[in-house]
Amino acid sequence: MAGHCPAAPFAGPVVLDQLTILAPGLLGASVAMAARQSGSARRIVVWARRPEVRVQLESLPWCDAVCPTPEEAARGAALVVICAPVENIPTLAAQIRPHLSASAIVTDVGSVKGELCRRIQSDYPAGGPVFIGSHPMAGSEKTGHEAGSATLFKGRACFVTPFDETPPATVETLVRFWHALGCEITTMHPDRHDEIVAHVSHLPHLAAACLCSLLATKNPDWRNLAGPGLRDTTRVASGDPRLWRGILNANRDEVLRALRTYQDELQALHAALANRNDLELLAILERSKTWRDKLRPIP
Amino acid sequence: MAGHCPAAPFAGPVVLDQLTILAPGLLGASVAMAARQSGSARRIVVWARRPEVRVQLESLPWCDAVCPTPEEAARGAALVVICAPVENIPTLAAQIRPHLSASAIVTDVGSVKGELCRRIQSDYPAGGPVFIGSHPMAGSEKTGHEAGSATLFKGRACFVTPFDETPPATVETLVRFWHALGCEITTMHPDRHDEIVAHVSHLPHLAAACLCSLLATKNPDWRNLAGPGLRDTTRVASGDPRLWRGILNANRDEVLRALRTYQDELQALHAALANRNDLELLAILERSKTWRDKLRPIP
Structure with missing residues (x-):
């Protein structure tokens, strides 16, 4: 195996002093669990919108501190991962911006990147903390932090979507972070991401949803007459409708x-x-x- | 548990003196293996079109005799299961008819029933051996007898499609046979079957196939960027194209x-x-x- 380039400041595995997860559901909990398991973060701080979830999180082994506001959770973070639904990501990113250290990196796990990254970029001027979009292809029809798993990202594709002007060292750190969690990373422009994901993820969702909405108009007994083919073909249609409406609206042109x-x-x-x-x-x-x-094949 | 009606000649589990499987691929091999395991047949006789397959079959534990022609395999059978592709089923059914005993039942495992059952029915006049269509929903994108499994039918839906004039005792025997193999049986008219299966099986196949044929026009690298959703949604598109062409043609009106x-x-x-x-x-x-x-859910 090749050694690390001695001149590269970010060579070797990433160990973050503080990793902050905002709005941990299935994906956020899995990021935290995988980061803990891989030793990628010394300290994991989280914020969740609902107080009852914050209480639950306090007792979980992948959670070192739970904060009542996103601003407090973001303070001191080397990396913030925003795991909220796509329509809430830009607001959260803007909200935490003044509380970040100048060297902080902020990313997300949203299914749409172009518009979203451009909007956030305008709140993150050069020279301060950096926002770079991420999209690990590891969603599920399940939701909630209880469904999280330290191995969710193993072998999964992950997009990292910097702009041309994004500082290369920050991209490098983010790529190494996802790599440590088990992902196979591809970096590309946010708009290119949206075109690809419209085809390999959003379109399959619509194809499955329309199959189900058509079958919903038929005799309910037909459900008992299906084989495993229909089950597999329609699995993704169990995804959260509000989450998917947000994704489809945010990637409307490419999806259409x-x-x-x-x-x-x-x-x-x-x-x-x-x-x-x-x-x-x-x-x-x-x-x-x-x-x-x-x-x-996917592991 | 309720006892058997003492007047019913077909009550209790079916034990066939001879079960004949014509053209055993994935489904035929699984029928034989499940019949052996459930003790549903004293003797299992098979015929395969290709001599090299017949040689392989001779050494398999679920196979008591291998015949060089379908006529010879059908002779003496209490039940014949025709497992050939749909376009070959009527010819095989007609071909074996003169060699069957008067009490024999013939069925198939084809994905289409209406036209096919009507065509075969015209070759099976009342008073002799009886043809009744079957369709266990247990196909797979895999093919060949090597892919067979004794548990393939466990918990799977199975259509049995008699006509109004089909003798009830023969329907009863066939239903008990599939039940012993683990199926959950629904009896209905062949045309009704075709309408339902067009929606729950043939349409999902086309939805998946069109997703794949669209993606085949894109950059091949996109294949590495998909998540498990696309894999599941398109799994059935790996099915045998010639087999599926036959199914779609045989159920053209309902599928359209x-x-x-x-x-x-x-x-x-x-x-x-x-x-x-x-x-x-x-x-x-x-x-x-x-x-x-x-x-x-399917087991």
């Missing part, structure tokens, strides 16, 4: 574009089947199988 | 109807998102989650 090409693809298949165009029907099914067979 | 309503559903969602109709968007996502949350 992806959805339209999906509708075109379905129409092509409809036409092939209706016109008894067996060659075209087989070509679609074969192209689809070839692509799926090469999809990367 | 289901596909059209799915396209309408996607268009409604597209409109809600494009028009910033937040109430409608949330309503679709909520209807979909409510339906999915109540979907029956």
Whole structure:
């Protein structure tokens, strides 16, 4: 194995003096648990919106301190991870900004990046704390910190989305942090992220949701007649509707574009089947199988 | 527990003197293995189209005799299960008919029933051996007898599709057979089966296939950026394209109807998102989650 470049100040594993998690649900709790397990943070501080959740968090082993406000939780943090729903992220980022040390890095785990990162960037002028978007592909139809797991990120893809002007050393630190949690990181522009995720995550969600909303108009007994195929195909449709509405609204243009090409693809298949165009029907099914067979397995 | 009705000749577990499996792939091998394990057949006879498969089958514990022709395999059978692709089932059923004993029952495991059952019925006049369609919802994207399992049918839905004129005692025997293999059986008219399965199995396949064929036009690197959601949503798209072409063609009218309503559903969602109709968007996502949350778990 190659050694670390002696001139690189951020080489080697990241050990943060303080990691702050704002609004820990499934993802935030998993970040904290994985950071604890990998020794990536000496101290983990959290803030949750609801007092009853804060009481629960106090007794958890991955939680060193629970603060009543995001500002207090952010104070002294080397890295803040905002785990709130996408529509609340910019406000939280702006709210904690004056309380951060100049060397702090702030990130999030939201499913949408372009607009969101641009909006936050305008509150984080150069020379002070830095915001860089993150998106670990490790959501679930489950929610809440109780569903968290130290191994949630193992082998999972994670986007890190700096702008051209983001200081490289801060990107490096953030990448090393996610790497220590088990992620396979890809850095790219926030807008590029949104195009890709519209196709590999938001569109599949809509495809599954529409299957279910169609079946919801049929005899409820049909539910007992399905095989495992329908279960798998529709699993993601159990996701939180309000969370997903926020994601879809925040990535509206890219999602609409992806959805339209999906509708075109379905129409092509409809036409092939209706016109008894067996060659075209087989070509679609074969192209689809070839692509799926090469999809990367997830641990 | 209730006892058996003393007047019912078919009460109690079915033990067949001879079970014949034609063209055992994943499903046929699993039928044989489950029948052996449940003691449902004293003797299991098989026929496979390819001689190299017949040689392999000879050494398997769930196989008492391997015949070089379907006619020979069918001779003496109490129950014949035809496991060939849907387009080959009617020909095989007609081919073995003259070689069956008058009390024999013939069934299949094909994913389409209406046209197929009607076509076979015309070759099985009343008073001789009886054909009744079956469809255990236990397919997989895997194929071949090597993928078979004695527990494949455990807790799985299974359609049994007699016509009004089918002798009730033969339906009873077939239902008891699938029950012994672990299935949860629903009897219904073949045409009703086709409508339901178009929605709960064939449509999900097309939804997944079109997702994959769309993604196949994008940068191959996107495959490495997907989370488990895309994997689950598209799993069925790995199914055998030729097998699926046969299924879709055999159930064309019902599949086209289901596909059209799915396209309408996607268009409604597209409109809600494009028009910033937040109430409608949330309503679709909520209807979909409510339906999915109540979907029956499969062991």
